[in-house]
Amino acid sequence: MIKKRGKNKKGQLQISFAWIFAIIVGAVILFLAIYISTKVIKTGGEATTAKTGKEISVLLSPLETGFETSVVTLLTMPVETRIYNECSTSENFGSQIIKISQKSFEKWTETDLQTEFSNKYIFSEGVEQGKDFIIFAKPFEFPFKVSDLIYLMSKEKKYCFFQPPREIKEELSDLNQENILVEDGACPENSIKVCFGSSDDNCDINVDEFQKSVEKRGQIVYYEADSLMYAAVFSDKSIYECQVKRLMKRTSELSKLYDEKQQLLMKQGCIPSVNLLLLANSANSLRDSRDLASVVQVSEEIGVKNYIMCFDRFTVKLW
Numbered sequence: 001m002i003k004k005r006g007k008n009k010k011g012q013l014q015i016s017f018a019w020i021f022a023i024i025v026g027a028v029i030l031f032l033a034i035y036i037s038t039k040v041i042k043t044g045g046e047a048t049t050a051k052t053g054k055e056i057s058v059l060l061s062p063l064e065t066g067f068e069t070s071v072v073t074l075l076t077m078p079v080e081t082r083i084y085n086e087c088s089t090s091e092n093f094g095s096q097i098i099k100i101s102q103k104s105f106e107k108w109t110e111t112d113l114q115t116e117f118s119n120k121y122i123f124s125e126g127v128e129q130g131k132d133f134i135i136f137a138k139p140f141e142f143p144f145k146v147s148d149l150i151y152l153m154s155k156e157k158k159y160c161f162f163q164p165p166r167e168i169k170e171e172l173s174d175l176n177q178e179n180i181l182v183e184d185g186a187c188p189e190n191s192i193k194v195c196f197g198s199s200d201d202n203c204d205i206n207v208d209e210f211q212k213s214v215e216k217r218g219q220i221v222y223y224e225a226d227s228l229m230y231a232a233v234f235s236d237k238s239i240y241e242c243q244v245k246r247l248m249k250r251t252s253e254l255s256k257l258y259d260e261k262q263q264l265l266m267k268q269g270c271i272p273s274v275n276l277l278l279l280a281n282s283a284n285s286l287r288d289s290r291d292l293a294s295v296v297q298v299s300e301e302i303g304v305k306n307y308i309m310c311f312d313r314f315t316v317k318l319w
Contacts, residue, residue: 072175074155075133079103083128083152085235086114087242092253094246096120121243122150123235130154134177138227142283142296143303144258144319146251149227149243151234155179159233160187161194165209168196168226194233205233212293222289224296241288248283248295255280258318262308270310274302274318 086097132155195203206215214232259276307315
């Protein structure tokens with residue numbers, strides 16, 4: 001009986017080790033399966049977000065025709081999406097950077113992939129989130145056309161422009177968008193109230209047309225032209241200031257190009273009358289939006305002299 005019991009214990013011990021080994025191997029296989037699946041899903045998510053970023057950059061190009069002729073574009077995503085707007089002033093014209101993060105299995109995909117371009121200027125909050133996004137554009141002239149400014153916002157946000165000037169009221173009304181409202185009375189609840197020359201404490205954003213400034217979240221930026229006013233309303237201060245510097249760099253380089261054109265016309269017997277290099281230097285020395293007021297003085301003087309007189313008594317426009 002004793003020997004039989006010994007054999008039984010040995011047999012039971014061998015079976016226990018077999019099960020333990022099987023469990024360990026199974027756990028390792030399961031871990032590897034989950035790990036590989038996660039990597040595949042993550043890679044797929046990164047590829048999708050990178051593709052979405054490229055699609056956005058392609059979508060922006062047709063918009064750059066001006067506020068008067070372009071229509072509002074609705075960008076619809078298949079899943080909840082975050083669009084990260086980043087701006088850099090490095091190198092010649094700086095760069096516009098877009099990153100995309102999308103929800104997958106109730107988690108946000110994280111990726112270092114980004115879309116970068118040097119010829120676009122997008123104004124928005126640092127992060128815009130939703131499934132539907134509104135995009136439209138307006139040209140920025142200083143005094144010649146510098147570029148088209150692109151405004152991007154989640155459709156879930158409602159902006160209420162309270163008692164704006166007539167021309168702004170007409171422009172915004174023509175957009176015919178449910179999330180961009182123009183009101184002379186009360187603004188809807190949960191809307192972002194944009195006031196003009198008002199000291200109302202209920203205003204989220206204050207536009208001072210006399211000072212050419214926009215106050216938002218206790219921070220003030222300065223603008224020239226309505227296109228930059230909209231930019232200040234729809235974007236973070238850091239993005240706004242960065243994009244203004246980029247626009248001034250572009251203004252400076254365009255001024256130099258038009259000056260070269262003027263020099264060529266001089267050789268053909270035309271008399272120069274536009275000091276474009278003064279604008280180039282002034283725009284290039286801008287530190288932040290507070291300096292726009294001094295740059296715009298030069299720009300306005302040049303704007304009324306957009307021609308040079310030639311000896312055979314005809315004038316040539318430079319832009």
